[in-house]
Amino acid sequence: MNKALRSPTIFLLFILPALILFVMFFIYPIFSSIYYSFTSWNGVSAHVKWTGLENYTKALEQKRFWVSVQNNGWFIVFSVFIQVPLIILFSLLIAHVKKLKGLYKTTVFLPSIMSTAVIGILWGFIYEPDIGLLNQILGTFGIKPIYWLSDERYAMLSILITNAWQWTGFYIVMVLAAILSIPGELDEAAAIDGASAFQRAVRITLPLIRPIISVVIMLSIAGAMKAADIVLVMTKGGPAGSTEVMATYMIKYAITNFKYGYGNTIAVLIFIFTVIVTVLYQLLIARRNERIEY
Amino acid sequence: MTRTWKKGLPHLFLLLYLVVILFPFLFVLFSSVKTDNNAIALNPFGIPHKLVFHNYVEAWVNAKISTYFFNSLYISVLSSVVSILLGSMFAFAVTRMRYGRVAAALFGLVLVGMLIPNNALMLPIYTLVRKLHILDTHWALIIPYVANAIPFTIIILAAFMRSLPSEIEEAAVMDGLRSGGIFARMIIPLTVPAMVTVFIVNFLGNWNEFLLANYFLSNDDLRTLPVGMVQFRDQYQMNYAQMSAGIVFSVVPVIVIYAILQEKIIEGVTAGSVKG
Numbered sequence: 001m002n003k004a005l006r007s008p009t010i011f012l013l014f015i016l017p018a019l020i021l022f023v024m025f026f027i028y029p030i031f032s033s034i035y036y037s038f039t040s041w042n043g044v045s046a047h048v049k050w051t052g053l054e055n056y057t058k059a060l061e062q063k064r065f066w067v068s069v070q071n072n073g074w075f076i077v078f079s080v081f082i083q084v085p086l087i088i089l090f091s092l093l094i095a096h097v098k099k100l101k102g103l104y105k106t107t108v109f110l111p112s113i114m115s116t117a118v119i120g121i122l123w124g125f126i127y128e129p130d131i132g133l134l135n136q137i138l139g140t141f142g143i144k145p146i147y148w149l150s151d152e153r154y155a156m157l158s159i160l161i162t163n164a165w166q167w168t169g170f171y172i173v174m175v176l177a178a179i180l181s182i183p184g185e186l187d188e189a190a191a192i193d194g195a196s197a198f199q200r201a202v203r204i205t206l207p208l209i210r211p212i213i214s215v216v217i218m219l220s221i222a223g224a225m226k227a228a229d230i231v232l233v234m235t236k237g238g239p240a241g242s243t244e245v246m247a248t249y250m251i252k253y254a255i256t257n258f259k260y261g262y263g264n265t266i267a268v269l270i271f272i273f274t275v276i277v278t279v280l281y282q283l284l285i286a287r288r289n290e291r292i293e294y
Numbered sequence: 295m296t297r298t299w300k301k302g303l304p305h306l307f308l309l310l311y312l313v314v315i316l317f318p319f320l321f322v323l324f325s326s327v328k329t330d331n332n333a334i335a336l337n338p339f340g341i342p343h344k345l346v347f348h349n350y351v352e353a354w355v356n357a358k359i360s361t362y363f364f365n366s367l368y369i370s371v372l373s374s375v376v377s378i379l380l381g382s383m384f385a386f387a388v389t390r391m392r393y394g395r396v397a398a399a400l401f402g403l404v405l406v407g408m409l410i411p412n413n414a415l416m417l418p419i420y421t422l423v424r425k426l427h428i429l430d431t432h433w434a435l436i437i438p439y440v441a442n443a444i445p446f447t448i449i450i451l452a453a454f455m456r457s458l459p460s461e462i463e464e465a466a467v468m469d470g471l472r473s474g475g476i477f478a479r480m481i482i483p484l485t486v487p488a489m490v491t492v493f494i495v496n497f498l499g500n501w502n503e504f505l506l507a508n509y510f511l512s513n514d515d516l517r518t519l520p521v522g523m524v525q526f527r528d529q530y531q532m533n534y535a536q537m538s539a540g541i542v543f544s545v546v547p548v549i550v551i552y553a554i555l556q557e558k559i560i561e562g563v564t565a566g567s568v569k570g
Binding site for chain 2: 004005007011014015017021022024026029030032033036043089093094096097099100103105107109110111114117118120121122124126128130131133169173174177197222225226228247250255260263264267268270271
């Protein structure tokens with residue numbers, strides 16, 4: 001029995017392919033990024049010049065870098081304070097309707113299976129100043145055309161709305177699954193005791209789905225930190241750098257401007273910032289959410 | 295009266311949300327059969343007076359949507375299949391073979407991969423791909439896609455394989471199978487449901503991937519659908535009717551797949567996350 005399942009050759013043979021790829025594409029890149037973040041290298045020449053912390057001080061002094069950090073911050077703020085409440089509201093609504101439940105569930109999920117690039121193009125068209133859908137709708141209320149993507153005041157907001165449009169349904173389905181897995185007796189018992197639907201939602205359902213909401217927040221933070229494709233497709237970081245995020249800033253330097261060393265510095269900073277935000281969130285909020293059994 | 299109001303109010307909100315989801319698609323669909331920008335501007339919401347299918351022909355031919363489509367299709371399928379193959383081998387070795395501590399350590403290592411923001415690793419991967427001399431070939435996407443999917447694939451498949459009863463091996467050993475045979479003849483067939491789920495999630499991820507596809511390929515004939523669409527938009531910026539036709543081409547296949555597999559897709563995406 002044990003002999004049949006104890007063959008070092010087979011074990012190695014089964015482990016190695018995945019392990020080699022994992023080391024090549026996860027472990028090695030981390031160390032390579034850290035190493036090159038201390039150099040000024042253009043990514044091609046044979047000569048790699050060690051510059052110590054110079055890239056880091058340079059990044060932290062750059063105004064454009066801090067604008068990109070701030071924009072990642074906007075992604076987090078928007079998803080935590082606007083998207084999450086909407087996610088909870090719509091999940092509760094869908095969980096409690098009897099008719100059309102399936103329709104709501106499948107339709108809200110639809111945008112999240114589509115390519116961010118194509119959604120960026122689609123919304124770029126909706127935001128188009130002259131013939132785009134949004135300004136046409138506003139026009140019927142007598143509001144003058146707004147240059148959604150080319151006005152510094154609105155560009156970031158426009159991207160955030162598009163991003164929310166794409167991902168809200170994805171999280172709704174996750175939260176909904178959690179709500180529907182709560183045993184029905186709890187809700188029924190409260191209903192017999194005379195609790196209103198609103199009371200039951202706030203006192204029973206919400207506390208029980210706190211763990212999944214925590215997961216949703218964590219996932220949105222992770223998503224916010226790596227947002228890049230939507231910005232590249234919709235504004236390329238413009239107008240005047242106003243929608244730049246850390247990842248697009250990194251790409252701009254490393255690939256377009258051949259500052260490979262500096263680009264890796266930004267990559268390491270993205271990593272550090274993500275860890276900081278995650279740890280802060282865990283310490284301040286998530287720790288209070290003890291596991292719930294029912 | 296209040297009862298119907300109570301029942302109707304949630305539907306009112308939800309239907310409003312559906313309109314926000316669906317209306318953009320409808321807008322693009324209508325725009326794709328209008329003559330030009332002028333026709334779109336004059337009648338943005340309505341069904342076009344005259345249906346113009348010319349836009350579709352133009353998009354398909356000019357924008358080479360067909361080329362991009364098939365590139366995307368085979369890259370996504372191949373990468374997803376290979377990551378499932380490698381992932382299931384790994385998962386089998388760490389969950390069913392008798393290597394307690396080593397197995398646990400290896401599994402823990404791979405778990406860490408889930409926490410790494412992979413966008414931040416794009417630059418070293420770019421250099422790696424260039425050193426392997428596969429930049430500007432499809433391998434430059436296939437190999438990183440396979441690697442990227444490995445942590446998720448292993449975690450889901452390992453969880454599934456762990457839940458299979460150990461009597462399976464006992465029976466198999468009685469029949470004279472060795473570990474390779476147990477894997478191929480017993481575990482793989484039993485793991486198929488989990489594999490389907492993992493395949494769909496990986497496939498969608500690869501099909502939609504933009505950053506690597508945009509920067510690792512410069513030959514136009516090799517491009518994938520998302521990148522091809524962005525390029526097409528940049529070229530035909532001013533012709534929104536044609537652009538809409540392009541959007542329809544790239545969205546319809548996904549909607550069809552979704553319509554057929556929606557149960558499985560939703561199940562796959564929520565797998566493992568619900569219990570928090």
